[in-house]
Amino acid sequence: MILDVKNLTKTFEKNNKTFTAVDNISFQINKGECLGIVGESGSGKSTIAKMLVRLLNPDSGEINFLGKDLATANKSELQATRKDIQMIFQNPLDSFNPRKKLKTSVGAGLKYIMGLNKKEIDKKVNEALNLVGLKPEYADRYINKISGGECQRAAIARAILVEPKLLICDEITSALDVSVQAQIIDLLVDLRNKMNMSYIFITHDLTLVRYLCDRVLVMYKGNEVESGTAKDIFENPMHPYTKLLLSCIMTVDNIDENKSISYEKLQHSGGCKFKEMCPNRMEICNSIKPEIKQINNRNIRCHLYND
Template sequence: MAVKTQKLIEVKNVKKYFPIQKKPLKAVDDLNLIINKGETVGLVGESGCGKSTAGKTIIRLLEPTAGEVLFEGENIYEFNQRQMKELRKDMQIIFQDPYASLNPRMKIEDIIGEPLDIHHLAKGKKRKERVHELLELVGLRPEHANRFPHEFSGGQRQRIGIARALAVHPKFIVCDEPISALDVSIQAQIVNLLKSLQEKMDLTYLFIAHDLSMVKYISDRILVMYLGNMVELSDSGSLYDEPLHPYTKALLSAVPIPDPTVKRERIVLEGEVPTPLSPPSGCVFRTRCKYAMERCAIEIPKWKEVKPSHFTACHLYDV
């Protein structure tokens, strides 16, 4: 796989805290990431670790608590309302739940055509032609334009959501768990559709998911998050072959191997995920880590490059 090095997005020290009971809930704490043009970065971690919040904060659907996001060199957190509206053409999102993300009272033609109306990209006959073109692009038929969302299956609804995101010719799309609400048989179809659209339209993705085998299939690089913190980042091959962080090792040990002759030790994490309202001191993973040392409770591990282009935050790799 060719390495893509033209920087599209740079995320710097991004934090997103929610004020709850006079204490900040640290949903995303100090996120740093570069996403290159044309690549797919996978973002994984268990439920509640801050993946979706991170994705929405990067494209400023949620206002950040701190940090900056540079899109093509410009800090979008400094943009005014007019500039943000213009930026929406370049940054889009595919939502997790295809049943909740489409307005049940609107016809498909108007759901897909709405971005065209907002950005004054097409009207009348051209609008209709563009909607039909987008439907065909995602594997649906032009006559589907006159139907309502309830007339479609979950997989078809997600295709409509993808068509809506593509309507404005975006450069970057946050795929917020786009397959988790779908049947397993449909998931591969949607992921293959996203891959083929990426090649056709030179798209860049942040692909958020639980399914580690699917993330490996679609991603160039993978970022692992735990309790709002980055714990490991690497290209997908290295992450699966040689995971460094104890949390990543535990996650990967749960991925089924379709070969009965291969045995893998299952790493079962003890205890519950701590609340982000009062995370553990030092390393946030230490309360569930079998390698935890005294310093893990005192000192926050530094983000470091342990192998070429393979980063982690763990005291086990301190030199």
């Protein structure tokens, strides 16, 4: 196991009220494994990712990464693990300096994290650009002279150059055209086979999750509602929310657009967080929040599965 997350929690202030964006989330990732995190917009997926790389500080919980708890690690300890966990975001343009050549941006980690010299960096940058399918002349280009797909390839090159053990991908294909998306996904699969990295793959695209991921964590309003192998979750979803998510009738987006239920109400009323939307709602769901249970080789948070 390379990552063991325990009871990770993050609260934010919204309209002078505290709400829990990530609520007691636990999961593990083994070497070479790909975990998909899915759930409607605002369910806390990016907040988890940002806590893992400490762009956000957790309120509580543990992030055990190769024997070190990153939740409480200090600056120098974090710096030491920076090489091992890399993250790629939805909009790669935001994470590149428009005034720098691609080779400088892509090679930054080699300079600051690995301490390599210019010659070594140029060589490795060229290799990485080649690996992600960008021609050598791209090294001297500026970010405004390349396409969105090429920019995302460059972001992947930058992330994999330091040979991370865990690569976190947060919606990395959603800003790209469908054909470019497919190329990027093929690239990730290829790199995964070559480098035996572990991945966290956050996306609204469930087809992608099914294609790429070994395990899936389903989130709803900051909670884990179900998790298990991708095969189990897709072939036999057990939680009513997972069922809705996977059915064509109610997609991720139109759940979010259901304005008849106020966000406040969902956050602050008691019982199960999914009860307002749930087709299987029972009396107990109104007052008691279900605990996570282990059934059929998976975790599930639902009163339907009480003993």
